[in-house]
Amino acid sequence: MLKMTQYLSALLLLISAPVLAQAPTVTAQQFVDLQQGDSDYPGFRRAHAKGMCVSGQFISNGNLHSYSTAAMFEAGITPFVGRVSIAGNNPNAPDLKAPVRSFALSFNADNTQQWRVAMNTPPVMAVSNPHDFYQQIIAIKAGPKAIAEFFAAHPESEDFRVWKSSYMPTNSFAHETYHSINAFYLVNENKEHQAVRWAMKPANVNPVSVERFTGENALFNELQQRLANAPVVFDWEFTLAAPEDDENNPAKSWPNTRQKIVAGQVVIEQWQAQTGGQCDDINFDPLVLPSGIQATKDPILRARSAAYAESYRRRAIESLTGQVKEGRDD
Numbered sequence: 001m002l003k004m005t006q007y008l009s010a011l012l013l014l015i016s017a018p019v020l021a022q023a024p025t026v027t028a029q030q031f032v033d034l035q036q037g038d039s040d041y042p043g044f045r046r047a048h049a050k051g052m053c054v055s056g057q058f059i060s061n062g063n064l065h066s067y068s069t070a071a072m073f074e075a076g077i078t079p080f081v082g083r084v085s086i087a088g089n090n091p092n093a094p095d096l097k098a099p100v101r102s103f104a105l106s107f108n109a110d111n112t113q114q115w116r117v118a119m120n121t122p123p124v125m126a127v128s129n130p131h132d133f134y135q136q137i138i139a140i141k142a143g144p145k146a147i148a149e150f151f152a153a154h155p156e157s158e159d160f161r162v163w164k165s166s167y168m169p170t171n172s173f174a175h176e177t178y179h180s181i182n183a184f185y186l187v188n189e190n191k192e193h194q195a196v197r198w199a200m201k202p203a204n205v206n207p208v209s210v211e212r213f214t215g216e217n218a219l220f221n222e223l224q225q226r227l228a229n230a231p232v233v234f235d236w237e238f239t240l241a242a243p244e245d246d247e248n249n250p251a252k253s254w255p256n257t258r259q260k261i262v263a264g265q266v267v268i269e270q271w272q273a274q275t276g277g278q279c280d281d282i283n284f285d286p287l288v289l290p291s292g293i294q295a296t297k298d299p300i301l302r303a304r305s306a307a308y309a310e311s312y313r314r315r316a317i318e319s320l321t322g323q324v325k326e327g328r329d330d
């Protein structure tokens with residue numbers, strides 16, 4: 001009898017162990033409810049609501065071709081439609097107060113290989129799983145005291161805090177570095193997988209001097225004027241993980257000494273207002289990947305994909321039913 005009880009409790013432990021080991025799940029609906037809060041801008045994204053469409057081309061130098069079968073890494077040109085934005089749920093927010101700036105791109109190589117990329121200015125997240133990110137958003141909304149307590153309770157936020165303490169926001173979208181944060185695999189013809197993160201860094205090609213804008217729309221106005229003079233160019237740099245780097249933890253930096261490869265240049269040539277613009281109907285879901293690029297097991301990637309779909313579903317319904325409210329969009 002005793003043996004049977006021991007057997008049953010061991011079995012129960014075995015069954016429940018993987019469940020207990022995981023942080024509680026947060027649904028896409030909960031994420032989007034929290035992110036949109038009481039902001040009432042039907043038709044707009046529930047996060048990164050203020051943005052502007054951009055378009056241009058990626059000029060690949062072929063350097064990543066032996067690492068990935070993705071068509072766009074062959075030497076040549078792939079056009080993109082993209083979007084620059086600031087974090088937050090208000091499409092009228094003042095640009096220079098936003099803590100995070102962003103750049104998203106949608107590539108369609110050979111008209112068959114879709115790739116959606118969405119990047120932010122920090123190189124890492126403060127946390128490594130969706131549950132903790134949800135708690136972080138609650139803390140951000142509660143104010144500086146709550147966020148200080150949150151960071152103190154989450155020591156894994158150290159790499160993010162170190163970055164934040166030295167980050168100096170610039171006066172231009174063109175001068176920021178944008179990071180993938182999450183890692184992905186490059187997969188080559190031999191099915192070899194190389195974990196990478198990437199960054200788009202200002203290439204300073206044809207620097208133009210642009211008026212320093214102030215006011216609510218400073219960053220968007222600045223980029224419009226800059227593009228009227230010349231394209232804006234970024235180097236697309238990939239960092240290759242070493243075997244000891246954890247590709248599934250977006251809160252952990254990899255050492256600076258890791259090999260870096262520039263795959264080519266991303267050139268923004270034009271802009272368009274987001275409402276009715278080419279980027280408006282794009283969901284920059286980071287799991288839309290071409291062959292030759294694969295997702296890691298990073299749980300944040302799945303949470304992002306689900307939340308972007310939910311935000312997209314809400315704004316698409318509102319747009320289709322004509323509920324879109326005026327919001328500053330250029």
Ligand code: HEM
Pocket residue numbers: 031032035044045046047048051083084085102103104118119120125130133179180181182282283284300303304307308309311312315
């Ligand atoms: C669990 C973590 C995250 C959640 C729940 C989340 C949620 C969202 C949501 C709901 C949207 C609006 C999507 C739409 O309506 O199209 C969004 C947009 C965006 N997110 Fe995240 N996000 C997360 C993490 C990240 C990370 C790590 C990055 C950067 C690598 C990022 C970059 C962006 C960018 C750039 C956009 C704007 C894309 C556009 O221009 O349409 N997010 N996010």
